[in-house]
Amino acid sequence: MYKIFVNDKPIILTTKVEKETDFKNYLLNTVKISKVIKELNKTSVKEVRLIHDKEEKLLKKFLKKLPNVVAGGGKVYNNQGEILFIYRNDKWDLPKGKAEKKERIEETAIREVEEETGIKGLEITKPLQTTYHIFKRNGRHKIKITYWFEMTSSYDGQLEPQENEGITKVAWLNEEESKKALENSYANIRTLIS
Numbered sequence: 123m124y125k126i127f128v129n130d131k132p133i134i135l136t137t138k139v140e141k142e143t144d145f146k147n148y149l150l151n152t153v154k155i156s157k158v159i160k161e162l163n164k165t166s167v168k169e170v171r172l173i174h175d176k177e178e179k180l181l182k183k184f185l186k187k188l189p190n191v192v193a194g195g196g197k198v199y200n201n202q203g204e205i206l207f208i209y210r211n212d213k214w215d216l217p218k219g220k221a222e223k224k225e226r227i228e229e230t231a232i233r234e235v236e237e238e239t240g241i242k243g244l245e246i247t248k249p250l251q252t253t254y255h256i257f258k259r260n261g262r263h264k265i266k267i268t269y270w271f272e273m274t275s276s277y278d279g280q281l282e283p284q285e286n287e288g289i290t291k292v293a294w295l296n297e298e299e300s301k302k303a304l305e306n307s308y309a310n311i312r313t314l315i316s
Contacts, residue, residue, distance in 0.1 A: 124181050126254040126265065128162040130309040133256075134171045135180040150174040155187045159256060159263060188256065189264045192221045194231030196273040197250060197314055198241065205300050205315070206275075208238055208283065209291035214303035216311055218268050219287075227269045235273065239292045240282030246271045253310035270314055 124135040139147060146161065150172040158170045174180050195218025198206035207214050219234030221227060232244050250270035256263055283289040295303055304312050 124184070124254065125310075125313075126184065126256060127309050128159050128256045131162040131167075132169045132309070133158060133162070133184075134169055135184055136171055136173060137175060137177050137180070139173055140171070144168045145171055147171050147173055150180065150183055153187075156263070185265060185267070187265075189262070191264050191266045192227070192230075193218050193266055193268040194221060194227045194229075194234055195219070195268050195270050196231050196235040196244065196246075197270060198235060198239075198244065198273045198275055200274075200278075200294055201276055202294070202296070204294035204296050206235070206239060206241065206281075207293055207295050207300070207303055208289045209293070210287070210289045212306075214307045214311075216270075216314065218270075228271065231269065231271045232273070238284045238287060238289055240280065240284075241275055241277050242279065243275045243277045244273045245275065246273050248272050250314055253313065255308070255310055268310075 125132040144167065146167055148158065148170065151174065153172055161167055162170060172184065174183060195216055197216055208217050217235040217238040219238065221230040228246055235241060235244060250272055253268045253270065255266050257266055281292040283292045300315060304315055
């Protein structure tokens with residue numbers, strides 16, 4: 123099973139057909155993705171489930187339905203166990219960004235976290251789950267595939283929000299502050315933190 127978010131509502135890729143209650147079922151092979159996005163954005167339906175009989179083909183078939191944007195990002199811890207957050211578009215988020223040509227995804231993640239926050243001395247400790255969300259740019263929907271990594275840094279210098287990317291704040295948040303920030307964040311970020 124996979125979850126792809128449209129804002130905070132998920133499209134679930136699954137092999138199980140269940141009786142519809144507050145969600146809709148569609149066949150992955152024949153569904154019009156624009157209809158699914160519209161339904162999630164404009165109705166009270168809580169999620170859409172796209173059904174295919176082969177588990178191993180769910181994601182591959184879905185990713186062919188829209189252009190893909192590959193990104194890398196980081197959940198960064200400091201020596202106090204705090205997590206590095208950015209504030210953009212009136213929401214708390216984790217730093218991430220688009221991969222450049224011929225760049226390994228780990229390099230993308232480190233570069234983007236550094237660019238968006240001004241942090242130095244990042245070290246990847248382990249890969250985290252990959253998240254998927256649909257966004258609209260220049261009138262077209264795309265799927266952002268973000269490869270996340272847990273990172274650490276002993277950096278205690280000045281953090282610099284990358285303002286030309288719309289980031290207005292960068293902050294280390296402790297466990298309590300992180301919980302509060304997640305109330306004003308994105309569903310895919312909440313899956314990485316909780």
